[in-house]
Amino acid sequence: MRSTRWTALALACALPLAAQAQKSAADGIAEYRKMLEDGNPAELFEAKGEQLWKQARGPKNASLEKCDLGLGPGVVKGAWVKLPRYFADTGRVQDLESRLVTCMATLQGFNEAELVKTPFGRGEMANITALATWIAAQSRGQRFDLPQSHAEEKRFYELGKRAFFFRGGPMDFSCASCHGEDGKRIRLQDLPNLTKNPGDGIGFAAWPAYRVSNGQMWSMQLRLNDCYRQQRFPYPGFGSDLTVALGVYMGVNAKGAESIAPAIKR
Amino acid sequence: MKIRILTAIGAAALLTLGCASLPSPQELDAQALAMHKAAFRDQGIAKVDRINQDLGQKACSSDKPPPEAVAKQIEAEALASIKWPTGGRYLGDWREGEKLAQNGRGMTWTDTSTATSANGAQCYNCHQISKEEISFGTIGPSLYNYGKLRGVKDPYDPASAAIVQYTWGKIYNPKAYAACSNMPRFGHKGLLDENQIRHVMALLLDPQSPVNR
Numbered sequence: 001m002r003s004t005r006w007t008a009l010a011l012a013c014a015l016p017l018a019a020q021a022q023k024s025a026a027d028g029i030a031e032y033r034k035m036l037e038d039g040n041p042a043e044l045f046e047a048k049g050e051q052l053w054k055q056a057r058g059p060k061n062a063s064l065e066k067c068d069l070g071l072g073p074g075v076v077k078g079a080w081v082k083l084p085r086y087f088a089d090t091g092r093v094q095d096l097e098s099r100l101v102t103c104m105a106t107l108q109g110f111n112e113a114e115l116v117k118t119p120f121g122r123g124e125m126a127n128i129t130a131l132a133t134w135i136a137a138q139s140r141g142q143r144f145d146l147p148q149s150h151a152e153e154k155r156f157y158e159l160g161k162r163a164f165f166f167r168g169g170p171m172d173f174s175c176a177s178c179h180g181e182d183g184k185r186i187r188l189q190d191l192p193n194l195t196k197n198p199g200d201g202i203g204f205a206a207w208p209a210y211r212v213s214n215g216q217m218w219s220m221q222l223r224l225n226d227c228y229r230q231q232r233f234p235y236p237g238f239g240s241d242l243t244v245a246l247g248v249y250m251g252v253n254a255k256g257a258e259s260i261a262p263a264i265k266r
Numbered sequence: 267m268k269i270r271i272l273t274a275i276g277a278a279a280l281l282t283l284g285c286a287s288l289p290s291p292q293e294l295d296a297q298a299l300a301m302h303k304a305a306f307r308d309q310g311i312a313k314v315d316r317i318n319q320d321l322g323q324k325a326c327s328s329d330k331p332p333p334e335a336v337a338k339q340i341e342a343e344a345l346a347s348i349k350w351p352t353g354g355r356y357l358g359d360w361r362e363g364e365k366l367a368q369n370g371r372g373m374t375w376t377d378t379s380t381a382t383s384a385n386g387a388q389c390y391n392c393h394q395i396s397k398e399e400i401s402f403g404t405i406g407p408s409l410y411n412y413g414k415l416r417g418v419k420d421p422y423d424p425a426s427a428a429i430v431q432y433t434w435g436k437i438y439n440p441k442a443y444a445a446c447s448n449m450p451r452f453g454h455k456g457l458l459d460e461n462q463i464r465h466v467m468a469l470l471l472d473p474q475s476p477v478n479r
Contacts (some may be wrong), residue, residue, distance in 0.1 A: 004383055021447075022390075042316035052364070056470050068466055081281075084472065106431075117301065120438045125326060146421055150289035151288060154286075154288050155288060155289065155294070155297075158288070158294045158298075159297060159298050160327075161329075161352055162295065162298035162327070163298060163301070163302070165327050165328050165329055166298070166302060166317075166319075166327050167319065167323040167324075167326055167327045168317045168318075168319055169312075169316045169317070169373075170316065170373050170380075170450070170455045170457060171373065171455070171457070172322070172323055172326075172448075172450055172451065172455075173450075174327065175410070177330070177405070177448050178405065181477060183404070184403070184404050184405050185402075185403045185404045185405075186391050186392065186403040186405065187391060187401045187402060187403050188400075188401050191347070191405075215437065229374045229375055229376065230311075230374060232312065232373045232374055233306065233312065233316060233317065234306040234309060234313060234314045234315070234316055234375070235306060235307050235309035235312065235375060236305050236306055237304075237307065240301075240304065240305035241301050241304065241305065242301050242304070242306075243305070244307035245301065248430060
């Protein structure tokens with residue numbers, strides 16, 4: 001009798017609203033993520049990145065310890081939450097990964113053009129991803145605060161905004177098609193609104209991240225690259241002004257958001 | 267006093283410098299376009315000509331809607347582009363429609379063919395459709411009970427003609443009804459062929475479809 005009543009109650013609770021079912025599915029995913037956080041494989045990439053930073057490598061057999069990520073040569077802590085930014089030595093606005101390419105070229109003697117065209121996950125590009133993971137992790141818990149004092153940084157924000165809303169391709173998508181409003185989803189995947197600060201550890205503040213579904217470590221450049229793939233756009237150049245400008249737009253909008261990178265994703 | 271005046275002059279000078287150094291909105295538009303052209307390369311089926319914008323893509327590439335007259339022009343051109351189904355056959359098989367609605371594949375640089383047969387209709391990415399599928403997106407409105415709510419008892423009854431035609435047009439080229447709609451132009455851009463659209467139509471409008479039961 002008692003069990004019948006419970007069954008009836010359970011059915012009554014389970015049946016009525018699809019919204020409830022979605023909520024529990026989304027909750028399930030959140031729980032799954034929480035469980036995964038106990039052992040984030042991104043730590044392996046962090047360790048690799050730290051080693052790569054300190055190790056003498058490349059044609060010049062030098063380490064990256066004199067690399068200036070914006071806060072002075074060798075300063076790693078806090079650098080990630082202030083990137084992309086303008087660098088006087090290159091005369092360019094650069095994100096972390098394009099800056100690492102500069103340092104690997106100038107300090108270690110790697111060929112810049114070769115580095116940029118190396119596919120994700122291969123050779124020196126896998127090393128850049130590991131370096132970016134460690135460097136981002138050194139700002140964990142800090143809040144995004146990109147500089148906007150240089151004219152180039154302001155100009156890149158404006159260009160990034162235009163890139164964000166740029167519609168094209170066979171499906172007419174832009175970044176804003178999915179990330180321009182609050183509370184939207186694709187299937188069950190929540191979509192952060194990147195036209196403003198979407199919250200601590202959400203959107204720009206969650207990458208680099210380890211992706212459980214494919215077992216890969218994803219840097220911000222790879223995250224943007226795959227967004228463009230899903231937008232059905234052609235292939236964006238690694239560290240291109242376009243991708244850096246998008247980083248400035250999202251990073252400035254995320255001002256005050258706490259970085260949890262490297263995060264773990266489904 | 268003197269210091270205050272100097273500070274004021276300094277601030278004004280900085281402000282002028284700051285303003286002068288940021289290009290005009292028109293110049294920024296041109297720079298953004300050049301930035302896109304410089305950034306992309308062909309990869310597989312995704313060629314760089316995909317970023318050549320048509321009127322609607324260009325006019326809807328901002329956080330502000332286009333002027334009324336431009337929106338009207340986009341909608342009129344989109345409406346004129348719609349190819350209505352041969353033989354007046356609007357509906358196919360809702361079972362095939364459900365498969366297409368579930369399928370989110372097609373047209374990325376990791377897909378190998380631009381043929382319509384390689385593409386899904388992507389529907390569940392953005393819409394609720396049947397009640398059984400709880401993994402649906404919310405960018406578009408719910409389409410659950412789509413036909414039922416619109417009183418479609420027999421899709422071939424003349425009383426249903428207006429809603430049936432609108433639905434075809436909406437799938438073929440949604441910009442005919444909203445210039446900056448988020449929805450892809452499935453017919454106009456060759457993403458789905460006539461028969462595939464018929465199947466999706468049946469999913470939405472066939473009284474036997476799980477959408478309307």
